[in-house]
Every structure is written in structure tokens, then in C-alpha cells.
Amino acid sequence: MVDDQRFQTFLELSEAITGFGRVRLLGTGQAELYFATAERVVGHAIMDELLTAFADLPTRTPELLRLHLFGNEMLGDVVRNLVKLWFGGVWYQLPAIWQQAYGPAAEDGTFIPSPDAYVEGLMWVAIGAHPAGAKAPGFASWAVAPQIPLS
Amino acid sequence: MMPTSAIQDLHELYDYLDAAIQLEHATLPPYLVALYSVHPGTNPDAVQILRVVAVEEMLHLTIAANVLNAVGGKPDLNAPGFVPAYPTHLPSGETDFEVGTGAFTPAALETFLKIERPGMSGRGARQLIAKARNRSGSFLGRHPRDSGWSYYSIGDFYNAIRDGLRTLEEEARKSGGTIFTGEPSRQVTSEYYYSGGGKLRAVTDLDSALAALELVIEQGEGEDHGIWSGDGELSHYYRFQQLQLGRYYEPGDMEPGRPTGAEIKIDWDAVYPVKPNIKLSDFPPKSELLGVAKAFNDAYRRFLDLLTQSYNGRPELLLEAVPFMFSFRNMVNELIRNPLPGGGNAAPTFEV
Numbered sequence: 088m089v090d091d092q093r094f095q096t097f098l099e100l101s102e103a104i105t106g107f108g109r110v111r112l113l114g115t116g117q118a119e120l121y122f123a124t125a126e127r128v129v130g131h132a133i134m135d136e137l138l139t140a141f142a143d144l145p146t147r148t149p150e151l152l153r154l155h156l157f158g159n160e161m162l163g164d165v166v167r168n169l170v171k172l173w174f175g176g177v178w179y180q181l182p183a184i185w186q187q188a189y190g191p192a193a194e195d196g197t198f199i200p201s202p203d204a205y206v207e208g209l210m211w212v213a214i215g216a217h218p219a220g221a222k223a224p225g226f227a228s229w230a231v232a233p234q235i236p237l238s
Numbered sequence: 239m240m241p242t243s244a245i246q247d248l249h250e251l252y253d254y255l256d257a258a259i260q261l262e263h264a265t266l267p268p269y270l271v272a273l274y275s276v277h278p279g280t281n282p283d284a285v286q287i288l289r290v291v292a293v294e295e296m297l298h299l300t301i302a303a304n305v306l307n308a309v310g311g312k313p314d315l316n317a318p319g320f321v322p323a324y325p326t327h328l329p330s331g332e333t334d335f336e337v338g339t340g341a342f343t344p345a346a347l348e349t350f351l352k353i354e355r356p357g358m359s360g361r362g363a364r365q366l367i368a369k370a371r372n373r374s375g376s377f378l379g380r381h382p383r384d385s386g387w388s389y390y391s392i393g394d395f396y397n398a399i400r401d402g403l404r405t406l407e408e409e410a411r412k413s414g415g416t417i418f419t420g421e422p423s424r425q426v427t428s429e430y431y432y433s434g435g436g437k438l439r440a441v442t443d444l445d446s447a448l449a450a451l452e453l454v455i456e457q458g459e460g461e462d463h464g465i466w467s468g469d470g471e472l473s474h475y476y477r478f479q480q481l482q483l484g485r486y487y488e489p490g491d492m493e494p495g496r497p498t499g500a501e502i503k504i505d506w507d508a509v510y511p512v513k514p515n516i517k518l519s520d521f522p523p524k525s526e527l528l529g530v531a532k533a534f535n536d537a538y539r540r541f542l543d544l545l546t547q548s549y550n551g552r553p554e555l556l557l558e559a560v561p562f563m564f565s566f567r568n569m570v571n572e573l574i575r576n577p578l579p580g581g582g583n584a585a586p587t588f589e590v
Contacts, residue, residue: 110526114572116278203278222568226432228561 096138097122103147104156104166105173107209112173115207117200121172124200128178128192129165137162161189174213176204244387245402248309248417254387254399255306257329259313261392262299264322264329264337265353266292267588271512272342272350274570275585280508284342284481291354291474297436298454300426300556303549305450307424308441309403309417313549315542321590324515328353330395331388339585340514343506347482354475356459357391393459396451403451407444418443423551430553465494510574513582518589520578527576527584534569537562539590 098109098118105112112118126134140162144151156166164185172178180197181190199205206221215233217224245251273288303313314320322329325338335352389395406417418441425440436457441447460466460473465487467473472480472487476494480486486499513520518535521528541562548556566586573584 108526110530110572110576113576116571116575201279206278223564225560225564227557228564231561 100141104170117207128194174210176208243401243405244398251402252311258302261329265295267339268337271339271585272346274574275341275510275512277508283502287477294457301450304441305447308420310419315546330392338515341509341512350478355391357393393455396455426553430556510583512585516585517587534586
């Protein structure tokens with residue numbers, strides 16, 4: 088268990104940008120891996136900037152997240168990548184223009200961080216479905232209405 | 239003089255079969271929590287073995303319900319105390335160890351071997367173990383009806399039931415009757431139960447009852463103390479032993495304790511440190527995590543309701559119970575991957 092403050096802030100950031108609570112995020116078993124993956128690609132310094140920018144927000148409203156994180160030239164692409172990572176289980180290669188401005192990020196590329204990343208993608212939970220080929224819901228479960236947790 | 243059977247009348251038989259159902263269920267939380275404590279993608283050998291054993295325990299649960307139904311009993315998985323408070327002695331009355339919920343550890347594996355250990359009763363000397371009927375004995379999580387038997391192994395316990403079935407049926411036949419008076423429509427058979435670790439056949443008479451329980455014994459501790467069952471399946475005891483010895487048995491291996499197959503490596507660190515025998519009171523008050531644990535228990539209670547109905551004349555409901563079980567897997571995983579503020583990871587508490 089990574090117990091340091093940076094990981095805790097990463098979790099809070101992940102809650103804010105995915106809409107899922109920490110229990111669900113930790114429940115994927117991927118949280119520490121995603122933190123390590125993002126930090127490995129963008130580097131410790133940029134991760135620090137992201138975490139600090141998030142921690143400094145007076146409130147975590149969508150407007151402020153948009154203004155200070157998603158709308159930030161350097162942090163925006165990283166945050167969008169984290170959303171995609173949490174929902175789809177894929178780290179997508181950062182845009183060339185990001186690389187030119189803030190790179191080089193030698194570890195960047197489009198890749199799947201672990202075999203469970205796809206299975207644990209939040210998109211499946213969000214749509215009340217299960218990942219094809221994994222987490223089988225059982226014979227005839229299709230007769231039961233999907234449960235969508237986000238209200 | 240040993241009595242010919244530890245079971246003297248139909249009510250004692252019901253008690254034993256109630257306990258059998260409770261017993262099969264009681265093994266599941268320990269096996270499942272250990273199974274899901276393993277980090278995803280690691281320890282494939284341990285995961286596979288734990289999974290196979292757990293699935294077969296579910297089959298055994300249903301077999302025990304079929305036998306109870308066949309003799310006119312009524313399975314009740316909602317009886318107070320049906321789900322034990324872990325740690326607990328098993329309802330079969332082994333007194334030298336307790337079972338509990340927790341992470342997959344060498345100590346847990348040791349306990350699993352004890353659960354599945356080969357009995358003392360050979361086919362010829364079955365009665366030697368009916369040391370039993372120790373009425374003063376108490377074990378946690380027992381059915382409220384006071385029984386108090388004590389068997390060395392689950393197989394010994396089932397052999398006592400087999401003896402009881404034979405004895406009581408023989409007596410009933412003397413007066414032209416039978417103990418197999420249950421409604422056949424209450425039997426759960428394979429059309430309601432799929433990919434569940436073996437065939438599920440209706441129990442309607444002495445032969446089918448003895449055969450059904452024979453399967454339970456063979457899958458658990460093996461046949462006649464051998465490694466392999468009649469159809470070449472490895473018993474639970476020897477499956478677990480492979481994990482302890484770090485090597486698979488392979489066909490041709492005949493000597494217990496000396497497997498010669500492929501090596502098994504276990505990464506004991508790739509396991510979430512689940513808090514042993516966790517209770518709701520171990521969760522932070524009003525936390526999101528406590529909410530998940532309570533939701534699990536609520537769902538589990540409804541699930542036991544559904545199983546009870548399935549075993550009481552509505553076997554088709556078992557199909558509805560399937561998605562429940564799959565959703566439990568997801569909930570259990572989610573709980574186990576969450577650390578508790580006080581140390582250790584969460585897990586379902588099974589307080590229903």
C-alpha cells in the first residue's frame with residue numbers, strides 16, 4: 088500500500104475527474120499502478136505540478152477543474168489521459184505538441200498498463216455492463232435490468 | 239459396545255443434514271475471501287485450486303439439500319446462526335482447529351488442509367470414529383438445535399450420515415415403509431445447476447442418496463485415502479497439498495505427499511493483507527467502505543433467501559441466484575482491495 092500524501096492526492100484527483108468514489112477506485116486494484124504509470128511517463132516534476140494545482144483548488148467544482156486542470160496547456164493533456172486510463176484501461180500517447188513543449192517523455196506511447204486494466208475499466212461500471220470476455224455476469228443475467236451506479 | 243449408527247431417528251438425521259448444509263456453506267467464506275485476496279493476475283495455481291474447491295463446495299451444499307429433501311426435511315439457510323461468526327469450529331465438530339476469513343497465507347492453507355483432511359474411518363472400520371455424541375461439546379455457529387457430535391473429518395461426518403441413512407431405511411423397510419418420502423419436485427438437478435463441479439442427480443432412494451454423499455466425500459478427502467477419485471479427479475485435500483509442497487501431482491503418482499509433476503511457485507507477497515475475521519465494527523463509522531460492506535451483507539441475506547426457496551420446491555430460482563453470485567465476486571474484490579485506516583484490508587463480513 089502506497090501510503091504517502093502524493094498517492095492520496097492522486098486518489099482525490101481521480102475521484103474528482105472520474106466521478107467515482109475512492110472505494111470504487113481502489114476496488115479496481117489498479118490505482119497504484121495508474122499513479123506509477125502516469126508519473127513514469129510525465130515525470131515526477133509534472134506530476135507534482137498536477138497534484139499541487141489540484142490540491143490548491145479552493146473548491147473542486149467542475150468549473151474550477153476545467154479552468155485550472157483541463158484548461159491548462161501542460162496539465163490538460165495529462166488529466167485527459169488519466170480519465171481515459173481510468174475508464175478505458177489504456178494510456179494513450181500524448182499529443183506531439185505536448186511532447187515538443189514539455190517532453191521528452193521517453194516512456195510515452197499508447198499501451199495497456201496491465202492485463203486487468205481493461206477488465207477494471209470504469210466505463211463498464213458507468214454503463215452498467217461488463218467487459219466482454221471478463222467478469223461474466225452469469226447465464227440469463229441479460230434478463231435483469233442493468234444497474235447504473237451514477238445518479 | 240459402539241452403537242451401529244450414530245443417528246437413531248429421523249430427527250437426528252435431519253439435524254445431521256442441516257449441519258451438513260451449514261458445513262458446506264461455512265467453508266465458502268474462508269475459501270472465497272482467500273481466493274479474492276490474491277492480487278489480480280498473480281498466483282494462477284493457487285487461484286485455480288481455490289476456485290475449483292469453492293465451486294465443488296457449492297455443489298456439495300446442493301447435494302446435502304437434495305438428501306435432506308429426499309427424506310422429507312426442509313433446508314433452511316436463513317435459520318439463526320446458519321452463517322457462523324468467524325472464527326468458528328466446523329459444524330461437523332472437528333475440535334482441534336477453527337476456520338476463519340482472511341488472506342491467502344501459509345497458515346490459511348494449513349487450515350484448508352485440515353478442513354479437507356482424510357478421515358479416520360476406513361470403509362470397514364467406519365464406526366471407530368463415532369467417538370462423537372459428545373453432548374457437552376459446544377461449537378460456535380452451530381445450528382440452534384443442540385447436537386454436539388464431534389468428528390475428526392468431514393468425510394467421517396458424512397460416513398455417519400450414510401450409516402444413518404442405511405440403518406433408518408432398513409428399519410423403515412421392515413414395516414413396509416421408506417424414509418425417502420420427500421417430494422421429488424424439490425430435488426435440484428442439473429437443468430438448474432450448470433458448470434458447478436460435477437453432476438447433480440435427483441436423490442430419491444437409498445442408492446442415490448449414498449452415491450450423492452459418496453461424491454461429496456471423494457471430492458473432499460479422496461476415495462479410500464487415495465490421491466485420485468474413481469474418475470481420476472484429485473481430491474481437495476491433495477489439491478491443497480500441492481500448494482503446500484510446491485508441486486503438482488500428475489497421473490501415475492500414487493504415493494500421498496510425493497507429487498512428481500510441475501513445480502508450483504507461490505508469491506505470498508502478492509496478496510492483499512485482509513484483516514482476519516473482519517466484522518462491520520472494524521470499519522470506519524459512516525464510511526463509504528462500511529456502506530459497501532453492509533450492502534454486501536444485505537445482498538448475501540437476500541441470496542440465502544433465494545437459495546432457501548430454491549431448495550424448497552422452486553429449483554428454477556437457482557438460475558436467478560447465478561447473477562447474484564457473480565456480483566458477489568465483484569463486491570468482494572472491491573472490498574478486499576480497500577485498506578482499512580487501522581491496518582489490514584477490508585473484506586466481506588458475512589454478518590447476515
